[in-house]
Amino acid sequence: MEEKEKKKHRAKHSGPKAEKKRKRYLNDLGIGDEENARKRNPKAFTVQSAVRMARTFHRTQDLKTKKHHIPVVDRTPLEPPPVVVVVVGPPKVGKSTVIKCLIKNFTRQKLVEIRGPVTIVSGKKRRLTIIECGCDINTMIDLAKVADLVLMLIDASFGFEMETFEFLNICQVHGFPKIMGVLTHLDTFKNNKQLKKTKKKLKHRFWTEVYPGAKLFYLSGMVHGEYQKQEVHNLGRFISVMKFRPLTWQTSHPYVLADRCVFFSLFFILSIDCTLIKMFGVGDFTVSDVSFLPDPCALPEQQKKRSLNEKEKLEEVRPNHELVQSLISTHSAIDVKMASSKVSLFMDSKPLGSEDVGQEFVMPKEERQVDLKTGRVRRKAVFEDDEKENEASDEEDDQEEEDDEEAVSEDGSEGDDENDAEEESERVLLREGIAVRRAKRLKTEVAQEEAVNELPAFADSDDDLEMSSEEGETAPEDSEMEEDEEEEEEEEGDVQRTCKDESSDSEFEAPNKRAESKKAVLTTDSGNCTAEEASESEDENSSLEEGDDEGGSHEELEAEESNRNGFQHSQAKKADSVRQTKVKTVDTEDDDVENLLREKEEYEEEIDLSVDTTGALKWKEDLTQKAAEAFLRQQRSTPNLRKLVYGTAVEDEDQESEDADDELGGLFRVSRPDTASKQKANALDCSKFLVEKPQDWDLEEVMNSIRDCFVTGKWEDDKDVTLLKIIHLYGDFEDLETGVVHKGKAAAGGEQEEDEETTKPEPEEEKKKKERMDKKRKLKEMFDAEYDEGDATYFDDLKEEMHKQAQLNRAEFEDQDDETRVQYEGFRPGMYVRIEIENVPCEFVMNFDPHYPIILGGLGNSEGNVGYVQLRLKKHRWYKKILKTRDPLILSLGWRRFQTIPMFYIEDHNGRHRLLKYTPQHMHCGAAFWGPITPQGTGFLAVQSVSGTTPDFRIAATGVVLDLDKSITIVKKLKLTGYPFKIFKNTCFIKGMFNSQLEVAKFEGAAIRSVSGIRGQIKKALRAPVGAFRATFEDKLLMSDIVFVRTWYPVSIPTFYNPVTSLLKPAGEKDSWSGMKTTGQLRYERGIKLKQNKDSLYKPIVREKRHFNKLHIPKALQKALPFKNKPKNLEKKGKTPKDQWRPAVIREPHEKKISALLSALSTVNNYKIKKAKVKHREQLKEYLKVKQKEDEQKFKRQKEAKKKVYRILGQREKKRQKSSLKGSSKGEKSV
């Protein structure tokens, strides 16, 4: 039974196994596989046709080269900027969900609300900035310009939507970043087959748009409102390993993605070193100040860690785009307790830390800075509940740290409960996120932070520490006090601060703050943190005191600094999830704080970079350190040329510059920066470098000083190629001229020498060895270069060159510190910088909406100008209308979006630019407009309006910049008409075309034409009437002719340039920017009818009946005509007059009878005749038949007879011929 049930073995018929088997089988047979076919049967693979061979070769080569891209220098620095991932798609397609899932995937944290860009660290060398792109065409355009990777979300249940195609087209114009499709809503398909079909269909359509084989992701079904984990994971993997080719526009034009804006300062991710900036959606500004800051979202590499464990990743999750974005950390135990309520709380981005406040604006509303550090906020919250406890615990701290910790944790839990209750009431408030409040809170934070930061600069170590501890203890409540202190401090020491009125600002806020702080929603975490901090600071305090009695020594200062750093760091970290996780386990880790401290100290160096959360504030806090560094550097560096040239720090260090002069001696004396340059201003402007003290070149030593500059001089060993070769070939030799002995590496007596050498000290040997190696290497390089020369293609060479350049770029300034680097090479991509911009319209700040990205684009030197630009333009094939000349159009060109009035033209074959009224339907045409100068070859796209939504495709036209020429002349045709008033033979006088003799003179010799097509020429003006002239034609004109001359009239391009300032619109209306309206729109709105020229109206064509006159033939001619052609002028008979009418005949009865009889008889007779006729015809037919037969027979007979006769005749002929032949032959013989 069982055996029967067993499955029978089935041999594989396909798959690798079967294949293997088959191969083996064939091999056994000796037939082998296809691979060997060439071997088996070489003749079948020989060249059959050289031509075809050449062609195939050509083709493969073509295909190969087609794959090449022009190599470009990769200018991304070692530490690359974050990859900008833009998530686009129509509404409701799941963009935010994807972002959330991705964030969760990378960070294990949940982000509930997305309000702007989020930056996460996805790997050791990669950061991602994820931005969601709405359907507002402004946003789409802006983001397409800066995107590195586009995630294109497509609702599979619906199919492609216009947004998708629009975005693709925008991308195409602005440099085509990497594009990845993501299909969502796949779970709506119930039918599997349908699903498959749809997938395939969408995939292929996507491929035609992007490129065949473009990656399309499928996100099937949702689980608990999220996509499936594995799928998201895969997507994340794809993103984090993706490679990017630098986009030309982006590499040549720096841009910056703002992550927050503090009044007037903006913080960015990318960097810039040009002075002119275009803020997308706002306008052009000049940068008043740029400084770089430590990156709040630094790469983990910097921390010298091997890999990112989960914890670190968490830490890295710094939603550093505070403006915009808040992070939620649900990780700590405490959080879990109150998870539900908390989450909502955190969601509301807690506004936090930022910086100097703009000067002019006092309106709190404008401070949009929102820092994400949730921790910060939490900490604040603690105060209300836990203050007393804190204070108490602080006192206890000194002795009982453990207790403290516990207490804290308790506090935390308590706080939680309380908070919960509180939150209920608060949440509403929070949710609403009143801007004012936010701003204030922000302020307090700032104040606090600053107090901390500035401390070391001003106070002794003791003070410092006290302050910090104090702060830790009482921060929020005493914030007022602190602020006062801070104020004092500020006044005391004004370090190079950009913004000094901060203190005043904080003052302004102070009263409010109290109230605020009470209200502030606080979380227990923060409670913990403060406590911890306090303990930390205490710790430091004690240790410090032990170590150094008094402050003041330099060492101490440094130590302090480190401590401070540590302190800040820990403070900063409060917010971090790591911290939170730590808090979770607080009970177990008693010495957590100490550990942390130690760690901090270890990382002292890196801290200033890696301290993250304080973000914006960081730049200030390092000031002292930086100053110290700078000083040291200056001390260290020998008097250098740099100082001489650029005069840095000349003011305070006259001494040094003097030193420099002395040291440099006669060579550089001339160029003292201050005095010398002033003198120089009036000196002769000459580039020659005159020799002031010529050396005496007759002296031997002086001559010797340059002896080696000549080929006749001594060569460095490794460079002397000929020598190397000689040595290589012949071993040792002695230069008889100079007496130098050159030694080969393996000479005859080498062994002996080596023996000797072994006794010599080692370093010598080493040196020699090294030399030998060098020589060897040199030789090998030479050989390689010669040998490989033929192999390398131009493409390879180019690539190699670019690669070398890229390496050099990276290596050149690597060893310098950031500050000097920035001076030399500007701000590197990937730096975190702070940019101050002045004169930004206040609406920008007031109407700020974090959902709209702020992007700053850098402009080249002359790109700030406005001028005439020529484009090659084509109406988009999907746009339904054609575009009209002189209608305003919104262009997205370079970084800019602006409205302008283009004039369309087409280039005639003679190079004339002829104005077009409308764009051609399916053809390129030229367009010229007044607008910003943008480099040639830059792509652009045009839309007619950026406001509202239309079901139709929105992109009206695309094209490229051709030229920036002010002298472009676009002309339109103008026909002048005139009328002949006197006609001679071929000459005639024409009037009405011109108004004066002068005008005529200008057109002398011009070609004119009549409407009927007779060509002519303008000859000369006539005296009267005015403007009349003499013209000659190729034929005689008629008086009824109209004459015209074709002229070309230059059109001026309207100088209208209106940047699209969509970001200045109030929130919620940002997509409603409308600039200048077209005349059509205006007419429509106001109901103004176009006044039409009556003549150009179309009327029904009425054809009049033509009347022709009678043909008149002269009498003489008539007479001469033959009768046939003579007009028969028989007049129609008119009505016969009555008197000429003939009377009707009326018959008598008798006569009637007679006529009836007669007609009867004639009928009979007719019948008879008819019958006879028929009969006769038949007889005739019969007769003809008979006759034909007879004829045939007769013919036959005759034929036969003829045959006989001819035969006889023929025989006779033959005989005669025969006989005659014989006779002749005989005759011949006889002859």
Add this chain to the structure above:
Amino acid sequence: SRIEINQTGTTLYYQPGLLYGGSLEHDCSPSRGIGYYLESLLCLAPFMKHPLKIVLRGVTNDQVDPSVDVLKATALPLLKKFGIDGESLEIKINRRGMPPKGGGEIVFSCPVRKVLQPVQFTDPGKIKRIRGTAYSVRVSPQMANRMVESARGILNKFLPDIYIYTDHMKGVSSGKSPGFGMCLTAETINGTILSAELASNPQGQGEAVLPEELGQSCAKLLLEEVYRGGCVDSTNQSLALLLMTLGQRDVSKVLLGPLSPYTIEFLRHLRSFFQIMFKIETKTTEEEHTGGEKVLMTCVGIGFHNLSKTIR
């Protein structure tokens, strides 16, 4: 372009527009040499809309400005290093004109480039030959030969490969004033060209100079220049730095001799115009016999594009 003069007439504001180029002619003032004009043209010419072809008339060789001969011998090879080359890059001396009256004529033509290449030009190499021109106009043709003799006498101690052309212009092509002079160039195996020149005192100014003396001192000047060394000779330092600045956003390096005051001033201008700073390192040569201190200049180009050039 835009020119504004304020109400009081004390300031002039000039905002240049696009550079047009094309065929031009210009009569230079005889108070400065053509070289003075040519230097600035060399900076601008590669960035025109149309290739420049300009005829300049005036003083070709004088004692103040770099002469046309020197620029022809040094600046053009330098431009080539930055990717500005082609048949049309040339300076042709049709007539020589000496101060004070001038009367010389040159033709300068230069192709147009969209972008410049970055250069790494740190090894000057050893000098393989010395060339030069000894010219004389409206004086005895013997003058040139005498200069050559004396110069060779000095230079032969270093290098055998010396050839100095004598260029005696006659008739129309000799300009309006008499004079003579000499310029020498030293070319290294790596294509670096160093130059020195000297011209006689203009007619009626200063005392007469013996051609032998002039030849000798010119040769010594060349030796001085060799002592200074570098990959670019002292006259063209600023040109090289400018072209580096206007390059792609890549690192360019060049080794110079001691910076001339003019160059230092120029560097300051570069900073104020382009916000660019050079990394300046002083290199002292380990070997003794290769002249004085060198300066290694490094910078990252500003990514300049020629906006005037039309594309089709």
